[in-house]
Amino acid sequence: MRLAGKSAIVTGAGRGIGEAVALRFAEEGASVACVDIDGDAAESTTRLIAQSSGTAVAIQADVATDDGNRKMVEQTVTSFGDLDVVHFNAAVQFLAVVENTPESEWDRMHATNLRGVYLGIRCALPHLRQKGGGSIIVTASVLGIVGDSALPAYGAMKGGLRALARAVATAHGPENIRCNTICPGDVDTPMGAEFFDHQPDPEAARREVTDRYPLRRFATPRDIANVALFLASDDATYLTGIDVVVDGGLLARVY
Numbered sequence: 001m002r003l004a005g006k007s008a009i010v011t012g013a014g015r016g017i018g019e020a021v022a023l024r025f026a027e028e029g030a031s032v033a034c035v036d037i038d039g040d041a042a043e044s045t046t047r048l049i050a051q052s053s054g055t056a057v058a059i060q061a062d063v064a065t066d067d068g069n070r071k072m073v074e075q076t077v078t079s080f081g082d083l084d085v086v087h088f089n090a091a092v093q094f095l096a097v098v099e100n101t102p103e104s105e106w107d108r109m110h111a112t113n114l115r116g117v118y119l120g121i122r123c124a125l126p127h128l129r130q131k132g133g134g135s136i137i138v139t140a141s142v143l144g145i146v147g148d149s150a151l152p153a154y155g156a157m158k159g160g161l162r163a164l165a166r167a168v169a170t171a172h173g174p175e176n177i178r179c180n181t182i183c184p185g186d187v188d189t190p191m192g193a194e195f196f197d198h199q200p201d202p203e204a205a206r207r208e209v210t211d212r213y214p215l216r217r218f219a220t221p222r223d224i225a226n227v228a229l230f231l232a233s234d235d236a237t238y239l240t241g242i243d244v245v246v247d248g249g250l251l252a253r254v255y
C-alpha cells in the first residue's frame with residue numbers, strides 16, 4: 001500500500017492512461033478524485049475502483065477552464081479532507097502539419113494541454129503546501145522532446161509542459177512539493193489509436209511503428225501508471241524537476 005492515507009487527483013481519468021493511473025493509485029490505498037470532461041466516463045472509473053473496495057469520487061470538470069480546475073480541487077478537498085498528489089494527464093490532439101493547423105485548433109490544444117495545467121497547478125499549490133508537501137505529475141510526451149510533423153501544436157504544448165514542470169519544481173522544492181513529467185511513447189489508448197486510424201492502412205502503419213521500438217511493443221496504460229505510482233509515492237521523495245521517458249527504448253535509437 002504505497003499510497004495509503006494519501007489523497008490524489010487524476011485528470012482525464014475516464015479512459016486510457018488516466019483510468020489506469022486512477023485504478024493503480026486506488027489499488028495502493030489512495031483516495032482518488034477521477035476527473036474528466038466526460039462525467040459518465042469519470043463515473044465508470046469510479047465504479048471500477050469501488051468494485052475493488054477502493055475509495056474514489058467522480059468529478060465532471062473541464063480542465064481547460066479556471067472554473068473547472070477550482071471545482072476539481074475544491075471537491076477533492078471537500079471529499080477527502082486534503083491533497084497529496086495531482087496527476088495532470090488530460091489532453092487533446094489534432095493531427096495536421098503546421099500549415100494545415102487552424103488557429104482555433106492551436107488555441108483549443110493550448111487551453112487544455114498547457115494553460116489548463118498552469119491553472120490546475122495554481123489551484124492545487126495552496127493545498128499541497130498546507131499538507132507540508134506533495135507530488136505533481138504531468139503527462140508530457142516523447143513529442144515534447146523530438147518532433148513529429150503531424151503533431152506540431154501537440155508537441156509544442158508537451159515541450160512547454162516540461163519547462164513548466166521544471167519551473168514549478170524549482171519554485172516549490174523548498175516546500176517539499178515535487179514536480180515531474182512522464183514522457184510516454186505510443187500507448188495503447190483511444191488517443192493512440194486515433195493516429196493509426198487516420199493512416200491509409202492502419203494495421204501496416206501500426207506494425208511499422210511497433211518495429212521501431214527496441215521492446216517491439218507499445219506501452220500499455222498500466223506501464224505508464226506504474227511510473228506515475230512511483231513518482232507519487234515516497235519511493236521518489238528525492239526526485240523532482242525531471243522527465244521520466246517511458247518509451248520502450250524508442251528515443252535511444254537513431255538507426
Ligand SMILES: NC(=O)c1ccc[n+]([C@@H]2O[C@H](COP(=O)([O-])OP(=O)(O)OC[C@H]3O[C@@H](n4cnc5c(N)ncnc54)[C@H](O)[C@@H]3O)[C@@H](O)[C@H]2O)c1
Binds near residue numbers: 018035062089112
Ligand atoms: N496514447 C498515447 O500514445 C500517448 C503518448 C504520449 C503521451 N500521451 C498523453 O497521455 C495523456 C493521456 O492520453 P490518453 O492516450 O489516455 O488519451 P485519451 O484520449 O484516451 O484519454 C484522455 C481523457 O482526457 C479527457 N479530457 C480531454 N479533454 C479534457 C478536458 N478539457 N477536461 C477534462 N478531461 C478531458 C477525455 O475525456 C479522456 O477521457 C495525454 O496527456 C496524452 O497527450 C498519450
